[in-house]
Amino acid sequence: MLEIPEAYVLAAQLSQxxxxxxxxxxxxxxxxxxxxxxxxxxxxxxxxxRGEQIDKAVAYGGLVEIWAGKKIILIGDGIDLRYHEKAAQxxxxxxxxxxxxxxxxxxxxxxxxxxxxxxxxxRFDNFYYKVAQEKPSPLTAAFDRDYFAGLLTSPEVPKLSLxxxxxxxxxxxxxxxxxxxxxxxxxxxxxxxxxQTLTPAERDELFAAVKKTLRLMAERGGRDTEKDLFGRAxxxxxxxxxxxxxxxxxxxxxxxxxxxxxxxxxxxxxxCQKV
Ligand SMILES: [Zn+2]
Numbered sequence: 001m002l003e004i005p006e007a008y009v010l011a012a013q014l015s016q017x018x019x020x021x022x023x024x025x026x027x028x029x030x031x032x033x034x035x036x037x038x039x040x041x042x043x044x045x046x047x048x049x050r051g052e053q054i055d056k057a058v059a060y061g062g063l064v065e066i067w068a069g070k071k072i073i074l075i076g077d078g079i080d081l082r083y084h085e086k087a088a089q090x091x092x093x094x095x096x097x098x099x100x101x102x103x104x105x106x107x108x109x110x111x112x113x114x115x116x117x118x119x120x121x122x123r124f125d126n127f128y129y130k131v132a133q134e135k136p137s138p139l140t141a142a143f144d145r146d147y148f149a150g151l152l153t154s155p156e157v158p159k160l161s162l163x164x165x166x167x168x169x170x171x172x173x174x175x176x177x178x179x180x181x182x183x184x185x186x187x188x189x190x191x192x193x194x195x196q197t198l199t200p201a202e203r204d205e206l207f208a209a210v211k212k213t214l215r216l217m218a219e220r221g222g223r224d225t226e227k228d229l230f231g232r233a234x235x236x237x238x239x240x241x242x243x244x245x246x247x248x249x250x251x252x253x254x255x256x257x258x259x260x261x262x263x264x265x266x267x268x269x270x271x272c273q274k275v
Pocket of ligand 1: 249250251252253254269270271272273
C-alpha cells in the first residue's frame with residue numbers, strides 16, 4: 001500500500017518522467033476488477049483525457065494526484081503505478097493504461113482494492129481526498145510539535161492504542177499500518193500500548209520519530225516492501241515488516257514477532273517494545 005513516503009516518491013518520479021507528455025490513447029477498466037473504484041463511468045475516461053498534456057504530480061497523504069490540463073488522475077493507495085518505455089511490453093492486466101504520444105506509457109493496476117479516479121478539476125467530492133488535502137503532511141513544517149500535541153489531546157485519543165491513534169480515522173492521512181511499525185519500534189513503544197500511558201518524554205520522542213522516520217523513508221525512495229514507478233523496491237530498509245518477520249531485532253537480537261491486531265498485522269520486538 002502506498003503511504004506517505006511512497007506517494008511522495010511517486011509524485012516526484014512522475015513529475016520528472018511524464019511531465020510534458022501528451023496522452024494519445026486511454027484504456028480504462030481494461031481488466032475488469034470488482035474492487036476497482038472509478039469516478040463515474042471509466043468508459044468516459046478516454047474522451048476526458050485524450051489529447052491532454054501531463055503537467056505535474058502532487059502527493060496528498062497516500063494519494064497521488066496527476067494533473068493533465070484541467071483534468072485530474074487521482075491514484076489511490078492500493079494501486080501499482082508503473083512507467084513503461086516506448087519499446088517495453090505493457091502489463092497483461094491493468095485498470096488504466098495511458099499511452100503517450102512519444103510511445104511511452106503509464107499503467108495502473110489494483111492490488112487488492114483501490115481507486116483510479118479521473119475527473120475534471122474540482123468535481124470529485126470524496127472524504128479521504130478532502131482530508132488528505134486539508135491536513136498537514138508530517139513531511140512539511142506545518143506538522144509541528146503544537147499540531148501533534150493537538151492530535152494527542154482530542155477527547156477520544158487517550159484510550160486508544162498507539163496503532164489506532166496513528167493509523168485510523170484519517171488523523172494523519174497516509175500514515176498507515178505499514179510505516180507505523182518502524183516509527184513505534186524507533187521509540188520502543190508497543191503498538192497495543194494506550195496513548196494515556198505515554199510519558200511527556202515519550203510524546204516528544206514519538207513526534208520526532210514520526211517526522212524523522214517518514215522523512216528518511218521518503219528520501220530513500222520509499223520502503224523496501226513497496227515498489228516505485230519503475231518497479232524497483234524502495235531503498236529504506238524496514239526493521240519491522242513482513243520482509244523481516246522472524247529475523248533478529250537490529251538493536252537487541254530478539255526475534256521479531258508478527259501478530260494480528262485491529263484488522264492487520266503488527267510487527268514488533270518483544271524486548272524493545274513492552275506493552
Ligand atoms: Zn529489540
